[in-house]
Amino acid sequence: MELLKQRILADGKVIGNDCLKVDMFLNHQIDVGLLNEIGREFHRLFAENNITKIVTIEASGIGIACVAAQYFSVPVVFAKKGANKNIGNNLYTADVYSFTKGTTTTIAISKDYLNEKDRVLIIDDFMANGKAAHGLINIINQAGAAVEGIGIVIEKGFQSGGDALRSLGYRVESLAIIKSMENGEIVFG
Ligand code: 5GP
Numbered sequence: 001m002e003l004l005k006q007r008i009l010a011d012g013k014v015i016g017n018d019c020l021k022v023d024m025f026l027n028h029q030i031d032v033g034l035l036n037e038i039g040r041e042f043h044r045l046f047a048e049n050n051i052t053k054i055v056t057i058e059a060s061g062i063g064i065a066c067v068a069a070q071y072f073s074v075p076v077v078f079a080k081k082g083a084n085k086n087i088g089n090n091l092y093t094a095d096v097y098s099f100t101k102g103t104t105t106t107i108a109i110s111k112d113y114l115n116e117k118d119r120v121l122i123i124d125d126f127m128a129n130g131k132a133a134h135g136l137i138n139i140i141n142q143a144g145a146a147v148e149g150i151g152i153v154i155e156k157g158f159q160s161g162g163d164a165l166r167s168l169g170y171r172v173e174s175l176a177i178i179k180s181m182e183n184g185e186i187v188f189g
Helices: 002-011 032-049 060-072 131-142 161-167
Strands: 013-015 019-021 053-057 076-081 091-097 104-110 119-127 146-156 172-180
Touching: 002 032, 002 146, 002 172, 032 060, 032 119, 032 146, 032 172, 053 060, 053 131, 060 076, 060 119, 076 131, 091 131, 104 131, 119 131, 131 146, 131 161, 146 161, 161 172
Parallel strands: 053 076, 053 119, 119 146, 146 172
Antiparallel strands: 013 019, 076 104, 091 104
C-alpha cells in the first residue's frame, strides 16, 4: 500500500536494527484518515471471505481493527492481556511472548464472544516473529472457529513470523513488508 509506505518513510523511526517506531501515526498519535484507508484495503482483500468477526490483541490492534470492522460490518473482539477477574473464568487463553517487552503474558478472550460458527480475520499492527498471531490462532482454534486470514499493517519480512505462518497454510496479507532496516535505512520487500 503506497500511501502507507510513504508514511513509514516520512515518519517511521528505526530503533536498533529490528524495531520500527511509528508513534507519529499508528502507535501513539493515530492518523485516522490513514487508518480509514488501511481498513478499506483490508476489506478489499478479504471481502469474499464472509468474515463474521475481527480479532485483535490489545492495545495497538484495537483502533486498526475497529476502523476495518466498519467496512465489514462485524464486531471486533480483542484479546486482553494479563487475564483478570473482570472478564470472569469462562475464557480461552494462550501465552504470548512480547517482541517489544521481552516478557510472556497470558492473553484471554471470553468464550461468550467466539464460537464455532465464526469466520475470523485477525488484524494487528506489526508482524515480527509471529508470537501474537500464533496466540490468537490458538484461541480461535480452541473456540472451533475458522481463521480466514491475517491482516497486518507492517510486516518485518526479515523476521520469521509471516513466512512461517504462510508455510503453515495461513493467508497473511501485509500492507507494507520491510525487507531490511539496517543503519536506519528502511527498504521494502
Ligand atoms: P510478534 O508477536 O509477531 O513477534 O510481534 C508482533 C507484536 O509485537 C505486535 O503486536 C506489535 O505490537 C509488536 N511489535 C513487533 N515488532 C514491532 C516493531 O518493530 N515496532 C512496534 N512498534 N511494535 C512491534
